[in-house]
Amino acid sequence: MTLGIGDDATLLAPRAGHELAVSVDTSVVDVHFPADAPATAVGHRALAVAVSDLAAMGAQSRWCWMALTLDSHRFADEHAADAWLSGYAQGFLGGCAAYAATLAGGDVTSGTLAISVTVMGEVPTGQALKRSGAVAGDIVAVTGALGGGAGGLALWQRGERDLTHPLLRRYLLPEPRLDAGIALRGLASSAMDISDGLLADLGHIRRASSVDVHLDAGAVPLAEGLTAALGEDAARRAALSGGDDYELLITLAPENFARAQAALNAQGLALSAVGRCVAPGTPRPAAGGVDAAAGDYHGWQHFAPTGAAGDTP
Amino acid sequence: MTLGIGDDATLLAPRAGHELAVSVDTSVVDVHFPADAPATAVGHRALAVAVSDLAAMGAQSRWCWMALTLDSHRFADEHAADAWLSGYAQGFLGGCAAYAATLAGGDVTSGTLAISVTVMGEVPTGQALKRSGAVAGDIVAVTGALGGGAGGLALWQRGERDLTHPLLRRYLLPEPRLDAGIALRGLASSAMDISDGLLADLGHIRRASSVDVHLDAGAVPLAEGLTAALGEDAARRAALSGGDDYELLITLAPENFARAQAALNAQGLALSAVGRCVAPGTPRPAAGGVDAAAGDYHGWQHFAPTGAAGDTP
Numbered sequence: 103m104t105l106g107i108g109d110d111a112t113l114l115a116p117r118a119g120h121e122l123a124v125s126v127d128t129s130v131v132d133v134h135f136p137a138d139a140p141a142t143a144v145g146h147r148a149l150a151v152a153v154s155d156l157a158a159m160g161a162q163s164r165w166c167w168m169a170l171t172l173d174s175h176r177f178a179d180e181h182a183a184d185a186w187l188s189g190y191a192q193g194f195l196g197g198c199a200a201y202a203a204t205l206a207g208g209d210v211t212s213g214t215l216a217i218s219v220t221v222m223g224e225v226p227t228g229q230a231l232k233r234s235g236a237v238a239g240d241i242v243a244v245t246g247a248l249g250g251g252a253g254g255l256a257l258w259q260r261g262e263r264d265l266t267h268p269l270l271r272r273y274l275l276p277e278p279r280l281d282a283g284i285a286l287r288g289l290a291s292s293a294m295d296i297s298d299g300l301l302a303d304l305g306h307i308r309r310a311s312s313v314d315v316h317l318d319a320g321a322v323p324l325a326e327g328l329t330a331a332l333g334e335d336a337a338r339r340a341a342l343s344g345g346d347d348y349e350l351l352i353t354l355a356p357e358n359f360a361r362a363q364a365a366l367n368a369q370g371l372a373l374s375a376v377g378r379c380v381a382p383g384t385p386r387p388a389a390g391g392v393d394a395a396a397g398d399y400h401g402w403q404h405f406a407p408t409g410a411a412g413d414t415p
Numbered sequence: 416m417t418l419g420i421g422d423d424a425t426l427l428a429p430r431a432g433h434e435l436a437v438s439v440d441t442s443v444v445d446v447h448f449p450a451d452a453p454a455t456a457v458g459h460r461a462l463a464v465a466v467s468d469l470a471a472m473g474a475q476s477r478w479c480w481m482a483l484t485l486d487s488h489r490f491a492d493e494h495a496a497d498a499w500l501s502g503y504a505q506g507f508l509g510g511c512a513a514y515a516a517t518l519a520g521g522d523v524t525s526g527t528l529a530i531s532v533t534v535m536g537e538v539p540t541g542q543a544l545k546r547s548g549a550v551a552g553d554i555v556a557v558t559g560a561l562g563g564g565a566g567g568l569a570l571w572q573r574g575e576r577d578l579t580h581p582l583l584r585r586y587l588l589p590e591p592r593l594d595a596g597i598a599l600r601g602l603a604s605s606a607m608d609i610s611d612g613l614l615a616d617l618g619h620i621r622r623a624s625s626v627d628v629h630l631d632a633g634a635v636p637l638a639e640g641l642t643a644a645l646g647e648d649a650a651r652r653a654a655l656s657g658g659d660d661y662e663l664l665i666t667l668a669p670e671n672f673a674r675a676q677a678a679l680n681a682q683g684l685a686l687s688a689v690g691r692c693v694a695p696g697t698p699r700p701a702a703g704g705v706d707a708a709a710g711d712y713h714g715w716q717h718f719a720p721t722g723a724a725g726d727t728p
Contacts (some may be wrong), residue, residue, distance in 0.1 A: 108623070109546050110471035110607050111438035113538070116429050124519065125424035126480040126533055130526035158423035167439040169482070169531040206437065209531070213443035218482040218522070218531035220439060225426070233422050294423050310421070 112206040114165065120224040125155035131173070131215040135274070136258060140265065141186045143274035145193025148217035151297065153201045154278035154348040158295040160231040160287040161223035163201045163280060168194065168208035169218040176215060201280060231286060231293035236311035236353035238384075240291050242377035243359070245282050245350045245366060248300055250325030252344025253332055268326045276348040283350060285365040290352040299343035300376075303351050311353070316386055317377035353379055425519040427478065433537040438468035444486070444528040448587070449571060453578065454499045456587035458506025461530035464610065466514045467591035467661040471608040473544040473600040474536030476514045476593060481507065481521035482531040489528060514593060544599060544606035549624035549666035551697075553604050555690035556672070558595050558663045558679060561613055563638030565657025566645055581639045589661040596663060598678040603665040612656035613689075616664050624666070629699055630690035666692055 116122055129148040131137050139147075149166060156163045177183035198205050203221060236242075254273020262270060279295070286293060292311055296303050300322065304315050319342060328337040354362055363373040429435055442461040444450050452460075462479060469476045490496035511518050516534060549555075567586020575583060592608070599606060605624055609616050613635065617628050632655060641650040667675055676686040 110468040111436040111474065111534075111536075113472070113543055114435040114437060115540070116435060118431070122427040122429060122435075123424040124427060124478075124480065124533075124535070126482045126520060126522050126531070128482040128484060128522045128524045128526075128531065130484060130524050133525055155423040159426070161424065165437075167437065167533060169439045169441040171441055171443060171527075171529060207439060209439050209441045211441045211443050211529075212446055213441075213529055214527035216484060216524075216526055216529065218439070218441065220437075220480060220533040221424075222437070223424075227428070230426055 107205070107207050112165075112167075114206070117224055119227055121227050121230060123156050123159045123161035123223045123225055123230060124220065125152060126218060126220045127152040127155065128216060128218040139274060141189030142193035143265070144217070145190040145195075146197050146275050147193070148219050149194050149197035149201070149203070149221075150276050150278050151348060152219035152221040153197070153203060153280065154276070154295040154297065156221055156223040157278040157280045157283040158231065158293050158350060159223070159225060160229060160283040160293065161225040162284060163203040163221055163223040165206040165222045166198065166203040167206055167220040169211070170208065171211045171213040171216045173215040174212050201278065225287075229287045231283060231290050231352070233292050233294050233307050233310035235291040236307055236313050236379045237291060238313055238379050238381040239356070240353040240379040241356055241359050241375045242304070242315055242317065242379060243352050243354065243362070243373050243375050244296065244300065244322065245279050245352075245371050245373055246347075247323040247325040247341075247372065248296065248347050248349060249328045249337055249341030249344050251276065251346025251348070252340035253325055253328045253337070255346070256340070257331055269328065269331055272325055273346060276346070278348055279350045279371065281369050282366050282371055285369065286350070286352060286362055289358045289362040289365070290354045293350055293352040296347045296349050296351050297345055299345040300341065300351065301343045302345070307351065307353065311379070312382065313379040314382050314384055315377050316380055316384070321374060321376045323372060323374045420518070420520050425478070425480075427519070430537055432540055434540050434543060436469050436472045436474035436536045436538055436543060437533065438465060439531060439533045440465040440468065441529060441531040452587060454502030455506035456578070457530070458503040458508075459510050459588050460506070461532050462507050462510035462514070462516070463589050463591050464661060465532035465534040466510070466516060466593065467589070467608040467610065469534055469536040470591040470593045470596040471544065471606050471663060472536070472538060473542060473596040473603075473606065474538040475597060476516040476534055476536040478519040478535045479511065479516040480519055480533040483521065483523045484526040484529045485523065486528040487525050514591065538600075542600045544596065544603050544665070546605050546607050546620050546623035548604040549620055549626050549692045550604060551626055551692050551694040552669070553626075553666040553692040554669055554672050554688045555617070555628055555630065555692060556665050556667065556675070556686050556688050557609065557613065557635065558592050558665075558684050558686055559660075560636040560638040560654075560685065561609065561660050561662060562641045562650055562654030562657050564589065564659025564661070565653035566638055566641045566650070568659070569653075570644060582641065582644055585638055586659060589659070591661055592663045592684070594682050595679050595684055598682065599663070599665060599675060602671045602675045602678070603667045606663055606665040609660045609662050609664050610658055612658040613654065613664065614656045615658070620664065620666065624692070625695065626692040627695050627697055628690050629693055629697070634687060634689045636685060636687045
């Protein structure tokens with residue numbers, strides 16, 4: 103950064119041999135986070151979900167911009183406002199430090215509480231992970247475990263406020279998989295982050311790559327504590343379509359799987375195969391592939407690359 | 416742009432030998448624009464005020480990102496929603512074309528109507544205009560004419576809805592001075608855009624450059640139709656502290672003034688000297704410098720570089 107906050111714009115000097123990856127995410131109160139969420143979580147989460155898009159590209163985060171809209175009603179009491187802003191800043195700036203994303207500028211306005219975060223990262227030219235590289239035969243895999251975002255939201259709505267609960271942490275304090283994305287450069291054929299839910303996000307990969315996917319729903323790893331909190335059926339539903347997990351959904355050639363898994367395991371992160379890319383129109387596997395434990399989801403899911411019909415069970 | 420909308424992030428390849436200038440601006444309904452402003456104006460204005468920050472740096476705009484938050488109540492009627500969005504898109508995308516800013520991504524969420532626009536431009540390395548380069552002896556100058564933003568708002572509040580009125584155009588359809596900023600590279604010693612009002616924005620230059628400014632309030636050019644609409648005193652007040660004009664406020668060495676003025680005149684844009692930079696603590700000129708026409712503002716204004724006292728008359 104050659105000129106920082108305090109002028110009309112920030113001046114940056116990107117490194118030679120790199121492309122810039124840029125993404126914007128808005129978090130709105132009562133839409134993306136509860137009005138009574140801890141301020142630290144609001145700040146952390148607003149940045150983390152934006153940085154997650156850089157992780158999905160295999161980019162290293164470098165800079166971020168924060169457009170914060172503050173609700174004047176909420177901040178009528180000066181002491182409460184100070185406490186909220188202090189917590190918020192701690193969450194946001196803690197994330198900046200954790201993700202090596204320099205806060206390079208922003209804007210503060212009044213209105214309904216919302217945060218638009220622009221993140222910018224760098225990736226060596228040509229090495230970015232995209233949604234479009236999957237080919238038939240590739241393994242479909244996910245990092246970590248799924249359903250924690252939806253599970254945490256369900257717990258929050260039931261009144262759970264213990265932020266050390268693993269599901270609440272997953273919901274309020276998600277961690278973008280930056281290191282995983284970087285490690286997967288050259289190994290994954292496509293990648294994205296899971297924000298809308300595994301089934302919906304698989305649809306994005308399918309459309310961008312023109313493949314079908316046979317998903318083994320029973321192989322989808324469930325977030326810690328999820329089955330205990332929601333019961334088995336709701337837990338699996340949360341993992342398949344809950345969203346807000348910010349794990350990576352990738353495809354990769356079978357011969358790259360062991361190497362990718364070892365690289366992520368070295369980061370303390372699991373990589374689980376959950377399906378296969380197939381040519382559009384390939385019939386789903388016979389009964390042998392069905393995972394009865396998947397309940398409603400009847401094991402292998404088949405997703406056509408075009409219409410909405412059949413997209414969700 | 417090597418990868419456009421539709422992936423997790425946009426991939427960009429900036430040109431060698433250039434720095435990137437980045438800025439974010441949020442426009443909130445009922446704060447930055449009236450709830451009943453034409454949708455086209457809302458779209459145009461949201462982009463234009465962000466691009467204005469690139470103009471102030473002497474940067475060429477290249478890309479923009481739009482984080483749009485839509486109010487579901489406002490858009491309950493599908494036909495009204497379609498009409499609004501169509502007008503909005505026309506305004507925003509028209510601006511993208513006019514300013515050569517490719518819409519490179521964004522986010523759409525629900526909440527109170529607001530638009531956060533991130534703009535990115537390029538400027539040859541080392542040539543960006545900053546707030547910090549003014550030195551004692553420099554001329555203070557402004558492009559175009561001032562007070563139109565505040566004058567247009569006043570007219571709008573009185574019920575004027577004729578968008579061909581020059582003041583309403585200035586308020587609702589401001590034009591960032593991109594070409595002017597580029598022409599002023601190497602000529603201006605400092606620059607910024609006038610968004611908070613001339614007096615407030617002079618304060619930014621003063622603080623960043625550690626100079627005082629002697630302002631000849633009577634020399635500040637008034638927007639077309641402003642005196643007729645508001646009366647002379649309110650017109651001058653609007654020009655000095657109204658804000659939302661998005662003209663450029665620059666300083667430059669006296670020997671550069673004629674060349675800068677000729678360059679801007681060639682673009683159909685006026686450049687008017689409105690004051691001088693002086694060493695901090697320099698007494699203001701004797702009575703000869705006073706412009707009686709300035710009314711409340713008593714001609715020459717003296718702005719100390721430090722405390723708030725004396726900042727505004």
